[in-house]
Amino acid sequence: YFYIWAEVLDKDAFQAFVESGDLFDKSTAERFRREILSRGGERDGMDMYRAFRGDDPDKQAMLIARGLAEAEPIVEEETEQIVDIPRVDTREAARQRAERSRREREAARLQAEADSLAAAENPTESPAESN
Numbered sequence: 001y002f003y004i005w006a007e008v009l010d011k012d013a014f015q016a017f018v019e020s021g022d023l024f025d026k027s028t029a030e031r032f033r034r035e036i037l038s039r040g041g042e043r044d045g046m047d048m049y050r051a052f053r054g055d056d057p058d059k060q061a062m063l064i065a066r067g068l069a070e071a072e073p074i075v076e077e078e079t080e081q082i083v084d085i086p087r088v089d090t091r092e093a094a095r096q097r098a099e100r101s102r103r104e105r106e107a108a109r110l111q112a113e114a115d116s117l118a119a120a121e122n123p124t125e126s127p128a129e130s131n
Contacts, residue, residue: 008059015058
């Protein structure tokens, strides 16, 4: 169960960045570094985590990431924001991305080959002009 608890902490900490509206938010990253990473073993781990998040970890982000719960809108100051946590990647999704990437590389290679042949047939016209 330790790994599942680690995933809860991971997803909830990531949620802090999602809630900031910027995954690369410097103030959230600085708070994470200051309250957790730089502390080492000087304080209890949960005390450090609470100092970072302001509360106990919420398992909801992990459940959403695993597809076991639906993301619910967060209402802040009369605006609605959908919490979008990426789902856990599957082998099928990774295989599809790799296949799409392979097709794109092949198409680029064929286009470069066609441009090269066109340039050889008509040396006065550049490939950009022929498009």
